[in-house]
Amino acid sequence: MTWVEAALGSALGMGGVLVLSWAFARRATLDARIAPFLRTSLRDEVRRRDYSVTPVPALERLVAPVVRDLGAVISRWGSPSADVARRLRRSGSGLSVEQFRAQQVAWGAACLAAGVALALVLTATRGASVLASTVLALVLAIGGVLGRDAVLSQSVKRRQRRLVAELPTIAELLALSVGAGESALAALDRVARTTSGELTGEISLALADARAGQRLPAALTRMARDVGVPALERFAEGIATAVERGTPLAEVLRAQAQDARSQGRQALVEEGGRREIAMMVPVVFLILPVTVVFAVFPGLIAIDLGG
Template sequence: MSPEMWGAVAAGGAVGGVALAVDGWRRSRRPVLMDRVAPYVGDVARGPVADPGARGLADRLRSVGGALAEAIGSADSVRRRLDRLGSDLAVEAFRVRQLRSAAVGFGVAVAFSLAMLARRPASPLALMVLCAIAALGAAWWCDQDLTRRVERREQAMAQEFPTVADLLALAVAAGESPASAVRRVAGVAHGDLADELRRVMGDVHAGDTIATAFDALAARTGVASVARFAEALAGAVERGTPLVDVLHAQAADVRESARRSLIESGARREVLMMVPVVFAILPVTVIFAFYPGVIGLQLTTGS
């Protein structure tokens, strides 16, 4: 490493140390209201009172996570995707996870940069830009991983919906109310859609009406068929409309949509299937067809 690089690292460390010392001195001179009240309410608090230093570190992590949120994506988008995923993870906890991913990416980039500097001189500015890009890329990958998990879950819910709708239709046709049918199906079914139904029943047990719980399901889900199903159930509960035919029709529509999607996917992949045929199978076939003739002509010409 060049002397200029060592000087830059030392200057950065010194500036960071002075900033941390000043921040700690300022916090110790002017404690916040929570720090002054915490020693007197520790015996009546629901849990152990957090250490001020640890809380200060958590506040710093949240502030850094908020800045990262503005660069990667909005908090509303993350909150909606977490809600669609059915996760109890808070937005702040997800931002801390993104921050950890960014730290790992930054550490890997720093190690790579040091290895490059050990082998040959390189531009410190370019290596710093590389480290920043690696950190942002790791945080972006964490955000994209959340999106992929939401998409996989919603695809699974769309595949499970016809079976769940038929089960609900059978339960309602047997004489049960929509709420009882949902409770029965949620108790015996497995999968992501069954988890959503159990969440709906949990909201009902918490005091919400079943129509309100299904309206909330329709608002938070990203699957159109499940949203229509939730709206139909909410309307059936509120107005007493017949539900069996509606559920059977929705299940048939979802199966028909899945069949169309499969046919369209096969049509799109038909062109891709020609790639190995044209570039692998066809050349081998041509070689097998013409190579014996070429060898025969060479033997005839040689003789």
């Protein structure tokens, strides 16, 4: 084969690739075509504005459609988008579902690259088969995608533990403010301005909804439902019941604080029990066998020498 034939073959192959790319090109949907002519809210316009988050904006724009398609595949076969949005809200993250899917794709691509590198090393040194190397790379890629999802779940649990730990203090401060003569809304506003933490941020969001026209009990109930902490749900229900029925709010808040502290102590006791059981694993499977070996081995040696 001469270089002319090779060049012609390469050109023909590139032409075929271009034709196939044009044939299977993405078709713009109706909403994507009319979206530039419709004015949405200012927040959506700022969020949808074309901006780059990487040092290479040109490469980012080229890769973005592929990342969106892979994110759609992950959404179809992985965690539903509604579940991801709920967990992102409970974790306190400012990421959108699309950004989270992009991070999952990035984690999967990084693990895939590591799997390909490991497969090449194993193939060169151990003579691993192509099938085993491919399965290894795919398993690592799927593990990267699932790992990002697991990290999100862990962040949700950590934030919920912080909310439960902050609840008794916030309830006591609210009880002091209400006992001094302030209304529930004024007490919540004072606590939101003078304290900091995860629960303070949630109270600030509930106050913003209340100032926007929503009733305070409904705003607190919605906050507790979004956070997903049972203790906070009971706390919001107690405040809502006291506000609607006119019962003494300070006593309700003190009772809520005492209940939260009791549940915190119970959770610590349960955690201690689980840790105690976990500590038995190395004792039973590591220390005890070694102790038995040290106790029995000299006797076996003595019997062998005596025989």
